[in-house]
Amino acid sequence: VPGIIVDRVNVGGAESGQQSGYQAKGSSGGNNTWSIGGIAITDMAAPGSSPTYYHFDMFQEMNVTTGGADLNSATAGVGLNFVLKSGSNTPRGSGRVYYENESMQGSNLPDDLADSLGGESGKGNRMDEYTDYGAEVGGPIWKDRIWGWGAYGKTDVTVLTLTGTPDQTILDNRSLKLTGQATQNIRGSYTYFRRDKQKFGRNASATRPPETTYNQTGPTPVNKGELNLVLGNNLFVTGRAATVGGGFQLAPQGGPGALWYITVD
Numbered sequence: 001v002p003g004i005i006v007d008r009v010n011v012g013g014a015e016s017g018q019q020s021g022y023q024a025k026g027s028s029g030g031n032n033t034w035s036i037g038g039i040a041i042t043d044m045a046a047p048g049s050s051p052t053y054y055h056f057d058m059f060q061e062m063n064v065t066t067g068g069a070d071l072n073s074a075t076a077g078v079g080l081n082f083v084l085k086s087g088s089n090t091p092r093g094s095g096r097v098y099y100e101n102e103s104m105q106g107s108n109l110p111d112d113l114a115d116s117l118g119g120e121s122g123k124g125n126r127m128d129e130y131t132d133y134g135a136e137v138g139g140p141i142w143k144d145r146i147w148g149w150g151a152y153g154k155t156d157v158t159v160l161t162l163t164g165t166p167d168q169t170i171l172d173n174r175s176l177k178l179t180g181q182a183t184q185n186i187r188g189s190y191t192y193f194r195r196d197k198q199k200f201g202r203n204a205s206a207t208r209p210p211e212t213t214y215n216q217t218g219p220t221p222v223n224k225g226e227l228n229l230v231l232g233n234n235l236f237v238t239g240r241a242a243t244v245g246g247g248f249q250l251a252p253q254g255g256p257g258a259l260w261y262i263t264v265d
Contacts (some may be wrong), residue, residue, distance in 0.1 A: 003066045004078060012100060013130045017157050017169025017199060019050055024066040024078050027134060031067070031077025037084060037191060039224050039242040051246040052195040052220040055134050055153030055173045057096060060085045084177050084191060088148030091139030098132040102160075119162025119206065128158040128166060134173070146180045162206040164206030165213070170198045185230040193222040201253065218248025 007021040023029045032048040034041050043051040065079035073079045107114075107123040114122045134153025141148045151173070158168040172195065179189040199216035224242040231237060 001064050004064075012105065012127050013132070013157055014125065014127055016130075016155060016157050017167065017171075018202075019053070021048075022078065022232070025076075027067045027075075027077045029077065031075040033073060033075055033077060033079045035079070035081040035225070036193065036222060037224060037240075038081065039222075039240060039244075041222060041244050043246055044245065050080075051244065052193075052222070053155075053171045053173070053197055054082070054195070055132075055151070055171075056153065057094060057134055057136050057153065058084055058151040058173070058175050077248075084175060084193070085136065085138060085149050085151070086177055086179050086189075087138035087140065087149040089140050089143055089147070091137075093135065093137030096133060096134040098130070100127060100130045102126050102128055112158075115232065117162075120164050121162075125162060126160045129156070130158075130161045131156045138177075141178075144181070146178070148178050150174075150176045159204075161204050163209070165201060165204040165208070165210050165214075167201040167204040168199070172196045172198075187228045189226045191222070191226075193225040195220045197248065202250070211252075213253050214250040215253055216248055216250050219245070221245045 001024075004022050004024045009228060009261050010016060010020070018166045019246045021029045022032070028048070030048040034040070034043075034050045043049040059082050061083045063079075063081040063083070065073060067076050067078055080125030080149070086096055105123075105127060108213040109118055109122070113186075118124055132153070132155045136151035138147065140146070153171075153173040155171040156168070158166050160166055161250065174192075174194045176192040177189065179187070181187045197216065199214075201210060202214040202216050204210065222244050223244065224240065229237045
């Protein structure tokens with residue numbers, strides 16, 4: 001999106017296991033907001049961050065406001081709103097499979113940089129394996145009355161650091177949307193979204209061996225209900241209610257009793 005500056009470049013999916021930071025028009029990244037279907041889901045423990053991860057086949061559209069222009073936004077940062085797909089009277093679906101491993105990668109490090117920054121392999125950080133697959137399907141449950149749509153996606157990405165320490169992330173995404181129309185003027189929907197991120201070796205680097213890294217777990221469920229009423233040619237009412245479960249756990253790979261930092265005199 002023009003005007004947005006991101007703090008990293010995701011080459012070959014190597015950064016897909018950890019969300020990026022970004023900002024626009026001079027506003028702090030902590031002012032960014034996230035929404036699904038008009039419901040705010042911004043991570044309250046890390047302002048400006050998403051509490052979850054996504055697979056993009058489940059979105060009908062994505063709206064981006066780069067700050068300072070939308071009166072509906074409570075902050076001056078970037079506003080992101082995702083709209084999930086919905087079922088219709090026409091059945092439809094799609095699927096995807098992506099795969100790569102280290103043998104598919106090239107290296108353009110000059111010899112002098114390979115010696116100083118290339119690590120044990122001489123090639124720098126390497127993608128050990130990247131797997132991404134999923135499917136989405138929708139259609140009528142009761143034609144002209146009730147429609148359903150669901151999606152599932154999984155991403156498994158493992159990066160090897162300069163010392164060969166693995167950093168593995170597994171993202172599991174599930175979503176469901178039911179839409180019903182009781183009369184011409186009354187329409188409602190229910191949305192369920194659940195993401196679980198498991199990360200083994202968080203913060204792995206040339207100076208962080210496996211026993212000093214963290215294992216991360218913690219699902220993020222989102223439940224949303226919406227009711228739309230048309231009261232006249234010039235008046236309609238929309239009501240929404242939602243719950244968002246956040247938070248995650250970090251456990252040291254080496255155990256809680258291991259020394260994670262050693263100074264050298």
